[in-house]
Amino acid sequence: MKTTKDASDNMTCKYSRATFRHSPLTAFKQMFAAFFFASYFFFWIGYCVSLLVAVRFSLLSPTAAAVAAAAYIGQLFVYSPHKGRGWPYRWFLHSQLIDWVLGYYNATCIREGPAPPPTKPLLFAMAPHGVFGVCRAFSGGSAWRELYPGIGARWGSFGAAFMIPGVREFSLCCGCLDASRSVLVRAIQRGENIILLPGGSKEMMLTDGTSTATKLVLNDRTGFVRLAIEHGMDLVPGFCFGEKWVHETVQLPKPIQRLLYSKLRLAGVVLRGRWWTFLGHIARPDGSDISLGFVWGAPIAVRHEASPSPEYIAEVHAKYISAIQSIFDRHKGSFGYGEEETLEMVSAKHSLN
DSSP: OOEOOOOOOOOOEEEOOOOTOOOOHHHHHHHHHHHHSSSSGGGHHHHHHHHHHHTTTTTHHHHHHHHHHHHHHHHHHHOOOOTOOOOOOHHHHTTTHHHHHHTTTTOOEOOOSSSOHHHHSSEEEEEEOOOOOOHHHHTTTHHHHHHHTTTTOOOOGGGGGSTTTTTTHHHOEEEEEOOSHHHHHHHHHTTEEEEEOOOOHHHHHHHHOOOOEEEEEEEEOOHHHHHHHHHHEEEEEEEEEEEHSSSSSEEEEHHHHHHHHHHHOOOOOOOOGGSSSSSSSSSOHHHHOOOOOOEEEEBBBBOOSSSOOOHHHHHHHHHHHHHHHHHHHHHHGGTOOOOOOEEEEEGGGGGOO
């Protein structure tokens, strides 16, 4: 990783993609890490296959396998760390594994302005959601330690994630908690910073690498702003560049999307990467390289109000949207976005129409 800092206290961390010609081992590590990070939503398949293989080769009896499966399913309903303090996460999220993920994508991480003091409570609000959770990688690794020294943050994640084998454990290792208001409030009261994707899974369904418009579900999303104001947390805007090209999106039929979202809050979108796997693309269809980037803007100062007025919430919300637009306009050219690329702010209902 290469780190630079300019006179305005902006800091940039750059990762490079190793080639098999120059460093086969590093290239393999990067590819494996990127595949692992993109596949966590389907780890449950590995669990099932492992049990079947264990039974097939007499490593487990059918009864023992059934008991193991039942025990795992049972603990989903009685053990809920995502509604409490979560799991320790820095060992994983701030590890070299994340550096390899970012290296595979030739990633660049930028922090605008000086690093906030570790004592200041912060709410990091990322956009867009995207179909691939690479944005979580931008909250970890050595880049995060460089950009935000002494600062940690818990992710807010949708509740159904903690009921899916593999997704549950991966999310907890990334520092995720249930994104319900009560859980996040308790975390904030413990002194934890929070990271949210305000657009949620509805924004994921709008990811389209073939379109020049990046749609953000923000027009009617003000809950994160209210949360920041009520707890005196400065709001840190962040934008992820290039993620819409990392995977092709396969949209399920709208009725299925509506059903999945209404029952489980799951997006009806399947991703496809290189060689028909979940490994992300490193080149666009036109052959140009994909260079993922994440830019954290300067924190938006928020006045602490226990019962904020709708006017003040709207004021801070407008500042956040303006900051996201500014980040996009100023940095899009550095990450392969042409002048025709735009941001479009939409409401939540737009994604299911």
